[in-house]
Amino acid sequence: MLEAIDLVKNYGTLRALDGFSLRVEPGEIVGLVGHNGAGKSTFISMAASLARPDSGRIMIEGRPPGKARDRVGVAPQHIALYPSVTVREHLRLFGGLSGLRRGGLRSEIDDLAAALRLTAFLDRRAGVLSGGQQRRTQAACALIHRPSVLLMDEPTAGADPETRQALLDTVKQRATDGAAVLYTTHYLPELTDLRATIAVARAGRVIARGTAEDLLGRLPGEVVVAFDDEQVRISTADPTATLVSLLHDGRPVRGVEVRNPSLDDLYRSLAVTDVHSNS
Numbered sequence: 001m002l003e004a005i006d007l008v009k010n011y012g013t014l015r016a017l018d019g020f021s022l023r024v025e026p027g028e029i030v031g032l033v034g035h036n037g038a039g040k041s042t043f044i045s046m047a048a049s050l051a052r053p054d055s056g057r058i059m060i061e062g063r064p065p066g067k068a069r070d071r072v073g074v075a076p077q078h079i080a081l082y083p084s085v086t087v088r089e090h091l092r093l094f095g096g097l098s099g100l101r102r103g104g105l106r107s108e109i110d111d112l113a114a115a116l117r118l119t120a121f122l123d124r125r126a127g128v129l130s131g132g133q134q135r136r137t138q139a140a141c142a143l144i145h146r147p148s149v150l151l152m153d154e155p156t157a158g159a160d161p162e163t164r165q166a167l168l169d170t171v172k173q174r175a176t177d178g179a180a181v182l183y184t185t186h187y188l189p190e191l192t193d194l195r196a197t198i199a200v201a202r203a204g205r206v207i208a209r210g211t212a213e214d215l216l217g218r219l220p221g222e223v224v225v226a227f228d229d230e231q232v233r234i235s236t237a238d239p240t241a242t243l244v245s246l247l248h249d250g251r252p253v254r255g256v257e258v259r260n261p262s263l264d265d266l267y268r269s270l271a272v273t274d275v276h277s278n279s
């Protein structure tokens, strides 16, 4: 389990975390979302014991992060691989650091390479891999020792659909196997695919927490219907009912588009709530 209570972190005069609290249970995937600069990566650095809070408490399975490093897997936002080292050597290195040896290490490497579609690239140097292959290699380094807390910071940034799906399927499987997963992204559909609960960060704290249905269910989507002579665009909480009512008179239709609420809609709705709660 990962638990953070009331973390504060200042960089000079800038307060990066301002009372950040979050808990991720074993088997749970929490999607941490929020605008650029909200504090997501700063929090991940702390959970990975790369930075210390000025105040507050963070625990990994009841221990401070510095004493639980072997239980944590981190896929940082920016690619951090050795260009001249092969994928297999990366995995041997990271697996070896966590105590995996010989047959155990070999079979973890084979299983993970298959899951992340890296088998054909195991003996290629990281520097000659495509961006997506590097992303998958980086995730594999985080996963090789079967960590009980998995921290993934925008692991699919710039990834093609194949890479994205391989990563999402592997993360889902690890959560099913009992890992507590913290996953940051700017893509809402990934969190739906992961069946993640959502934590929204803003200005260094978590301002909302719940399932996608809780947080997005009451937000309006949008229905756009192009008729022969006009285009009708309606903001609605019930797109299906709106669509049925727009189409019921049988007018010829050239196109229909239904837009579900996005993360931007969620941030906007929370900004309004926040302003009200501060007033």
Ligand SMILES: Nc1ncnc2c1ncn2[C@@H]1O[C@H](COP(=O)(O)OP(=O)(O)OP(=O)(O)O)[C@@H](O)[C@H]1O
Pocket (backbone or CB within 6 Å): 011, 014, 015, 016, 034, 035, 036, 037, 038, 039, 040, 041, 042, 043, 077
């Ligand atoms: N080492 C550092 N020194 C100074 N300021 C920092 C440092 N690390 C982060 N910050 C600042 O702290 C704030 C939070 O940054 P952080 O990287 O945690 O945001 P984020 O939510 O991960 O954003 P993004 O979505 O862009 O990755 C930002 O204003 C950033 O500029």
